[in-house]
Amino acid sequence: MNADIFLWLVQDGVTNGAIYALLALALLLVFAVTRVIFVPQGEFITYAALSLSLLEAGRTPGTIYILAVGGLAAAAIDGYAALRERAWRRLPRIAALYIVLPLAIAFLVAWAAPRKLDQWIQVLLVLAMVVPLGPIVYRIAFQPLANASVLVLFIVSMAVHYILSGLSLVFFGGEGLRSSPFWDARFKLGVVEISAQSLFVVAASLLLIVGLWLLFEHSIYGKALRATAINRVGARLVGIPTALTGQLSFLLAAFIGAVSGILISSITTLYYDTGFLIGLKGFVGAILGGMASYPLAAAGALVLGLLESFSSFWASAFKEVIVFTSIIPMLVWLSLRSRHVEEDEE
């Protein structure tokens, strides 16, 4: 290995690591607030990336049907609950949030798709389609189970993953898609050539991480999210609506997933199920960081990205094996360090 290859591998590893770091943060956030291990995180990547590619080709992505039908289902569940509690004043809000908004987005996308608008408008459309899916998924699958054990939530999470990836196959088909890069330039930095797209990925990840930090440290809503994660009863007692914090955390996770999908859609070819593997690596990154602190999770994800790029050079056939095996020593250490505590049931 010479310096050229080394630097190239580092660039590749850091680019992927930045994406994994984002996903690790989203997974940690969702787990901390709702105790859901968010397996379907990867589907948001897929949906965003493939929707962007389809919009670029002037085709209408099937995401709008998932959004519209999902919105209707969430509205039905929420509406039924409101009717049973005779809380009529909640109905207009439910209709606006779960029926009017998703349908409006769906029609907007259907109208815009054949017109092949500017790339940044397409990016905004993708975000508008994918991000609302987060709260909708939470409302349908997880909110009714808010007090269930971690294991039950995990099983539901797997089910949601299979449903979403099945829908992905139905609406996007089995072929791989790739979008065009935002910025085609390459920079010479000494001996190594850096693509503008990977700079873009790293910059966007850093920006998002700083944004999340500001949210959690300096806004009352971010603090409310953390408070819910620390003590649900305490959070309810100070008047934090815990259902809302669940939806907010899923919204953030969907946003992060969608941004990751948009960022990588031009770097790699994505298939209907590619997101799952990427999401899983974000999860491994979070585990490498001990599944406890945000900076450690981000660092773990970065290490994982580098490990992946170097193992693809030295032992490319075992790349995934090496990446996923790296979780084992960490798990052993985690389980040795913490004495076994029975899960705290409410």
Place this chain on the structure above:
Amino acid sequence: MSAALEIDGLSVAYGKVEALHRATLRVNEGAIATVIGPNGAGKSTLLAAIMGLLPSKGILRYAGALLDGSSTEERVARGMCLVPERRELFAELSVHDNLLLGAFHRRGDGARALAADFAEVYARFPRLKERSGQLAGTLSGGERQMLALGRALMAKPRLLLLDEPSLGLAPRVVRETFHIIADLKRTGVSMLLVEQNARAALQVADYAYVLEVGDIVLEGPAAELAGNPRVVETYLGLSSAAR
């Protein structure tokens, strides 16, 4: 006198086991009512049901309006606040952030109103001011109780529910706590106080109820109940022996 809280025939069941059986009680506006009774009598269950943390049957009326089907956060927004037995603080957040979140339902009130409330709470609990940057989980038992009370005060409650505020505290801190409770009454806050320390509770309260295994077995003005032979024998005698 108008009632801050009226409870009529309130029952709470954990599965098939009834923990509270058709309890009826009221807290007058600006007064302190206390519920005394042994461990496991259903006192904490009563408070949790009042806050909507547990589903219950029966009638709950707050400031004249029914609480039917309203969520905990709606009850908090309407001025009810519970200081729970386990304090339920946010251990990994700073003392300051715990207090700030106490005012979560007043987040639209503006920075000036909050600053005034912070100043008030810090004046009442100077210890919290010294430790405002410290994580809540690192506080001592007495400081935690102060923080739980301070967090509740940040919510500007009209009805304060206190669950065993003296539990696990040193006698000096207990006295301080009851001093603060009496002080709060002067500011017009109505309170429902649940206590095992019957002596202190009967001293500070206006009206008292005795709860035993899910049933209210005795009630009356606090001063009267403090002289009731049954109360003296079961609760006052016991609590002085324990101390």
